[in-house]
Amino acid sequence: DLQMTQSPSSLYASVGDRVTITCRASQSISSFLNWYQQEPGKAPKLLIFAASSLQSWIPSRFSGSGSGTLFTLTISSLQPEDFATYYCQQTYSSPYTFGQGTKVEIK
Amino acid sequence: QVQLQQWGAGLLKPSETLSLTCAVYGGSFSGYYWSWIRQSPGKGLEWIGEINHSGSTNYNPSLKRRVTVSVHTSENQFSLNLTSVTAADTAVYYCARFVHGTSSLWYFDYWGRGTPVTVSS
Numbered sequence: 348d349l350q351m352t353q354s355p356s357s358l359y360a361s362v363g364d365r366v367t368i369t370c371r372a373s374q375s376i377s378s379f380l381n382w383y384q385q386e387p388g389k390a391p392k393l394l395i396f397a398a399s400s401l402q403s404w405i406p407s408r409f410s411g412s413g414s415g416t417l418f419t420l421t422i423s424s425l426q427p428e429d430f431a432t433y434y435c436q437q438t439y440s441s442p443y444t445f446g447q448g449t450k451v452e453i454k
Numbered sequence: 455q456v457q458l459q460q461w462g463a464g465l466l467k468p469s470e471t472l473s474l475t476c477a478v479y480g481g482s483f484s485g486y487y488w489s490w491i492r493q494s495p496g497k498g499l500e501w502i503g504e505i506n507h508s509g510s511t512n513y514n515p516s517l518k519r520r521v522t523v524s525v526h527t528s529e530n531q532f533s534l535n536l537t538s539v540t541a542a543d544t545a546v547y548y549c550a551r552f553v554h555g556t557s558s559l560w561y562f563d564y565w566g567r568g569t570p571v572t573v574s575s
Contacts, residue, residue, distance in 0.1 A: 379558045
């Protein structure tokens with residue numbers, strides 16, 4: 348199975364901060380990389396698909412980049428509603444695997 | 455607006471069969487694949503399997519021996535059966551719409567609310 352490794356596992360940040368989360372694939376996955384946000388007790392929500400395409404209704408402060416094996420999710424100015432856990436996921440090959448998650452917490 | 459509504463038994467004994475169903479409201483049913491995903495504290499998010507409207511399936515090899523995903527196209531529903539459950543199958547189970555687009559446009563865009571399932575004697 349393709350392994351997806353996120354870093355950091357958690358981070359502390361303040362409202363207004365720029366936050367970057369990294370996801371690394373164990374082999375090249377082209378741009379078959381998605382990002383999800385999950386709030387406690389809720390289902391994951393799609394933020395970014397195909398590495399850099401913003402899902403409809405998602406604020407433009409979220410952006411994604413990368414291809415091959417290294418990807419990043421950036422939140423340009425952290426808002427109170429962005430404190431959550433973020434997951435990357437590859438859909439390059441089955442089984443479709445997720446990273447272990449990055450929890451963004453309030454500093 | 456697309457909505458996925460899921461239901462099924464939330465408490466099982468070891469060796470029983472987990473059965474969940476997901477109903478899709480809004481949007482096209484035949485134009486997508488439909489997936490089950492589970493989340494446990496120990497293993498994180500784990501993709502279980504997928505099916506399309508014509509019944510073509512794909513399963514995670516780690517669960518393939520015990521999993522069946524079926525579709526009920528006339529009702530816009532799909533189901534998950536997982537046999538011989540153990541405590542390791544305790545998780546929140548989600549259904550989701552899986553877009554199989556062109557190029558790298560493959561992603562889960564709509565999710566059900568999740569069904570907590572506990573396996574305990």
